[in-house]
Structures are given as C-alpha cells and as structure tokens.
Amino acid sequence: MAKVSIGLRGWRFDEEEVFTDDGEFRALDSVPDDTRKRLIRLTYLQEKPCDACYLVHGESEKRRANGAEIVYGEPMEEVLLCSEHEADFLYWFREEGGKEAAGTETFRDEFHEWFLAGNRAPEGYGGLEHVDTDPDKLPTPPDPAELNRRLNENYEGERKRIDLKTGEITTVEEGEDAPSLGDVDLGRDYPTK
Numbered sequence: 001m002a003k004v005s006i007g008l009r010g011w012r013f014d015e016e017e018v019f020t021d022d023g024e025f026r027a028l029d030s031v032p033d034d035t036r037k038r039l040i041r042l043t044y045l046q047e048k049p050c051d052a053c054y055l056v057h058g059e060s061e062k063r064r065a066n067g068a069e070i071v072y073g074e075p076m077e078e079v080l081l082c083s084e085h086e087a088d089f090l091y092w093f094r095e096e097g098g099k100e101a102a103g104t105e106t107f108r109d110e111f112h113e114w115f116l117a118g119n120r121a122p123e124g125y126g127g128l129e130h131v132d133t134d135p136d137k138l139p140t141p142p143d144p145a146e147l148n149r150r151l152n153e154n155y156e157g158e159r160k161r162i163d164l165k166t167g168e169i170t171t172v173e174e175g176e177d178a179p180s181l182g183d184v185d186l187g188r189d190y191p192t193k
C-alpha cells in the first residue's frame with residue numbers, strides 16, 4: 001500500500017485508508033481509529049510553530065518561529081519541527097535517549113527539556129533519511145468544519161461530533177447542544193522559560 005504524508009511530513013498514512021479511489025478523503029467513521037486521530041490532529045497542528053523555534057523565541061516573539069513542517073511522535077505527545085531543527089530532534093531521538101521515551105506521555109516534554117538545556121545536534125549532523133518534500137506539495141488535511149459537515153451528512157436524526165483533541169467520534173444526544181468548533185480549547189501547553 002502506498003504511504004502518504006498529509007499536511008506535514010513525518011506521519012505517514014496508508015493511501016487506501018484515507019482516500020477513496022477518486023482521491024477524496026473518506027468519510028471519517030470509515031477510517032480506522034488511529035488513522036482518524038492523526039488526521040484530525042493534523043488539521044490542528046499544521047498551523048502551529050516549530051516547537052524548537054517556539055522554545056527559542058517564546059510566546060511574545062512567536063511570530064519569529066518557523067511554521068511546523070514535520071511531525072514526530074504520537075497524537076497529543078507529538079513534536080513539531082521546522083527543517084532547521086529536525087536534525088536536533090533526530091539526534092536526541094537516536095543518540096540521547098529519545099527513542100526510549102517514544103510512546104510515553106513525556107515524549108514531548110523530554111525533548112523540550114533536552115533542547116532547553118542547550119543541547120543540539122553536532123554541527124553537520126546528518127541522518128535525514130527521507131527525501132525532502134516541499135510541505136506545500138503534500139495533500140492538505142480537510143478543515144475541521146468540513147470534517148464535521150461530512151461526518152453528519154449521512155445521518156438522519158442523530159448528530160455526531162468529533163473531539164478535535166482526541167479524534168473520538170461521539171453522538172450528540174437529542175436536545176444537547178454541540179459546542180461549536182470555535183469553543184473547543186485546542187491549546188497546547190508550552191513550558192515557560
């Protein structure tokens with residue numbers, strides 16, 4: 001099965017799980033759970049800054065941070081990186097214990113701590129195995145409003161909603177108001193310096 005990145009490099013999806021034969025996104029409830037979580041998470045992540053840049057510049061200078069181009073780790077514990085900082089992450093992952101933290105709840109924090117302590121990949125550290133892809137050329141994840149609309153178009157009577165943080169799909173009880181997407185707090189917690 002062909003693999004494809006969507007929105008950001010890093011996470012890879014089985015093309016057939018995500019797209020129909022016509023190249024449209026599949027209906028979300030026909031997408032396997034883990035894939036759906038990542039897909040939904042991506043709609044949120046792709047506008048975010050690189051974690052390392054953010055740590056360097058801080059909240060007040062956030063606009064100086066490069067936009068994320070690459071995502072590593074599991075949804076909710078993911079690390080976002082620009083191409084400039086990818087080598088630092090890979091060095092931490094391979095040589096400084098990052099691999100052991102993979103899949104744990106502290107994965108992201110451990111990288112942040114390592115980076116904040118002033119650690120970096122040695123000059124010229126290579127080891128980028130992927131072929132560099134221009135993120136602008138990757139398929140764009142559908143936007144959250146569009147996901148929500150599509151999720152509901154095939155149901156009569158009951159409404160469904162997506163938790164944009166976890167990717168879970170739940171049914172909204174009759175009479176219960178679904179919170180609008182604008183109300184959902186999607187904040188990522190960044191450590192302060």
Ligand SMILES: [Zn+2]
Nearest residue numbers: 050053082085
């Ligand atoms: Zn960066």
